[in-house]
Amino acid sequence: MTDRIREATTDMDWEQATVLLRRIYVGGGHTTDEQAGRFMTRANLEPAGVLLVAMDETDTVVGAVLLLHPESPLRQVAAANEREFRVLGVDDRTRGNGIGERLVQACLDRAFAAGAQAMVLWTQPRMFGAHRLYERMGFQRAPERDVEDPRGFTRLVYVRGR
Numbered sequence: 001m002t003d004r005i006r007e008a009t010t011d012m013d014w015e016q017a018t019v020l021l022r023r024i025y026v027g028g029g030h031t032t033d034e035q036a037g038r039f040m041t042r043a044n045l046e047p048a049g050v051l052l053v054a055m056d057e058t059d060t061v062v063g064a065v066l067l068l069h070p071e072s073p074l075r076q077v078a079a080a081n082e083r084e085f086r087v088l089g090v091d092d093r094t095r096g097n098g099i100g101e102r103l104v105q106a107c108l109d110r111a112f113a114a115g116a117q118a119m120v121l122w123t124q125p126r127m128f129g130a131h132r133l134y135e136r137m138g139f140q141r142a143p144e145r146d147v148e149d150p151r152g153f154t155r156l157v158y159v160r161g162r
């Protein structure tokens with residue numbers, strides 16, 4: 001099973017990760033093919049943060065998350081002393097093995113080592129597995145920070161301190 005998490009660096013890493021993320025988000029009904037095709041590209045994600053990838057034993061990407069840079073253009077809910085991550089996804093064939101948790105933990109470790117006071121993120125109301133994961137890892141809902149998404153749902157905000 002996988003337990004190797006590292007930064008995406010090669011063309012192959014990026015190709016596999018963006019294809020996987022599009023498959024997870026479109027296949028799960030979380031976004032449209034058109035939106036995913038625009039958003040989940042190396043050109044969009046690479047300048048915005050560090051893409052962490054989980055590799056399996058055949059060196060294939062089975063999960064990914066984008067830890068946004070402090071002043072990232074893709075930052076949507078983080079305040080000045082906070083960090084935010086986006087597009088967490090794990091291949092549905094390898095879920096339930098702690099890969100999602102290790103990707104989130106890698107984001108927390110990096111952000112807190114760099115001096116962030118809190119990690120913040122938003123999630124869709126139907127991402128039930130993600131909500132359980134965040135709550136298990138000590139994140140708390142911050143409903144006062146929720147935002148309406150133009151697609152017709154509420155972006156649920158979660159926060160975790162150091």
Ligand SMILES: CC(C)(COP(=O)(O)OP(=O)(O)OC[C@H]1O[C@@H](n2cnc3c(N)ncnc32)[C@H](O)[C@@H]1OP(=O)(O)O)[C@@H](O)C(=O)NCCC(=O)NCCS
Nearest residue numbers: 088089090095096097098099100101122123127129130132
């Ligand atoms: C949310 C998501 C990333 C979780 O990935 P994952 O790798 O399955 O996460 P984990 O394995 O750490 O945790 C998932 C479950 O596996 C269980 N688990 C964790 N480690 C385990 C292990 N070693 N063995 C067996 N089960 C384990 C957890 O208890 C958890 O159970 P629960 O869902 O009943 O709470 C994945 O479901 C996903 O990609 N969802 C679609 C995209 C999405 O919603 N992204 C969030 C964006 S905000």
